[in-house]
Amino acid sequence: MATDADAPDRELSEIADSETPQGHPDEGSFAPTGGHGAEPQVEGAADEVNSGDATADDKTDSGSGNTDDTAAGHTEVTAAIKQPMSHVRLATVIGMVVVAAMTALVAWLGFHAYQLHQAREQRELFVKVGRQGALNLSTIDWQHADADAQRILDTATGPFYDDFSKRKQPFIDVVKKAHSKSVGTVTEAGLESDSGDEAQVLVAVSVKTSNLGAADQAPREWRMRITVQKTGDEAKVANVAFVP
Numbered sequence: 001m002a003t004d005a006d007a008p009d010r011e012l013s014e015i016a017d018s019e020t021p022q023g024h025p026d027e028g029s030f031a032p033t034g035g036h037g038a039e040p041q042v043e044g045a046a047d048e049v050n051s052g053d054a055t056a057d058d059k060t061d062s063g064s065g066n067t068d069d070t071a072a073g074h075t076e077v078t079a080a081i082k083q084p085m086s087h088v089r090l091a092t093v094i095g096m097v098v099v100a101a102m103t104a105l106v107a108w109l110g111f112h113a114y115q116l117h118q119a120r121e122q123r124e125l126f127v128k129v130g131r132q133g134a135l136n137l138s139t140i141d142w143q144h145a146d147a148d149a150q151r152i153l154d155t156a157t158g159p160f161y162d163d164f165s166k167r168k169q170p171f172i173d174v175v176k177k178a179h180s181k182s183v184g185t186v187t188e189a190g191l192e193s194d195s196g197d198e199a200q201v202l203v204a205v206s207v208k209t210s211n212l213g214a215a216d217q218a219p220r221e222w223r224m225r226i227t228v229q230k231t232g233d234e235a236k237v238a239n240v241a242f243v244p
Contacts, residue, residue, distance in 0.1 A: 123191050123199070125235050129155070130201025130226040131189045133237035138184025138207045138222060145175040157231055158238035182209040184222070197230035202243070 136152045149168050156164055164171075174180075184205045192200040205222045227239035 122230070123194060125230075126194060126199035126228045127189055127191050127201055129228045129235045129237065130199075130203050131186050133226050133228070133240065134186060134189070134203040134205050134222075134224050135184050137224075137240065138182060138205050140175055141181050142175045142179050143181075145172045148175075155236055156238075157229055157236035158227075160227075160237050160239050178211045178213075180209065180211040182207055184208075187221075192225070198238070199228050201226045201228055 133155055136148070136155060140148045149172050153161065153164055153168060184207045186203060187206050188202075188204040190202055192202045194200070203224050203226055205224065206219045207222055208219045209217050223243040225241045225243050226237055227241075228235050229238040
């Protein structure tokens with residue numbers, strides 16, 4: 001009877017087992033499945049992550065490469081810009097040097113021309129004073145001997161001034177007493193030499209003289225070496241010597 005009683009139980013158990021859904025495993029069957037089935041999924045996810053990292057690295061490397069290329073491009077552009085500027089700067093410097101040199105040259109030429117002009121004017125002044133000194137000495141009228149003698153003294157300096165100032169009055173007395181009259185004419189005058197503020201002037205004078213004893217005399221030719229000396233802005237006769 002016991003065996004018969006167990007029979008219905010076994011049948012019920014088998015029926016229950018046959019009715020259990022195949023797609024829903026129980027707890028005991030899920031654990032092994034979960035342990036071995038999840039492992040490939042985790043490995044797949046890890047592969048995807050690694051792939052993503054590699055892609056990111058590639059992008060980073062690519063971005064770095066682009067940055068380097070951009071920097072190189074900027075450097076080339078900057079160099080290209082600076083290169084013309086260097087030529088412009090060099091041309092500017094050369095231009096400034098040329099202008100400065102030209103300015104210095106023009107200034108020097110101007111100063112040199114000024115010096116030549118001054119020297120020429122001074123030589124002309126020496127000759128002019130020498131001519132006038134010779135005329136003053138050769139043109140004397142007894143009727144205004146005092147003024148003529150004073151004119152000689154006014155244009156004199158140095159040794160000649162000292163000497164003539166001492167002989168001025170005796171000279172006037174002789175001219176008046178003899179009723180002497182002389183007129184000089186410069187026939188030639190030129191600069192013999194000059195050094196700084198002093199020059200030697202040669203003057204040739206034709207002198208016509210008359211007095212109480214001889215009303216009409218033949219002209220006489222005088223040659224004088226007159227030393228002219230610069231005194232301030234003017235020049236005066238410093239010495240007179242007759243040349244044969």
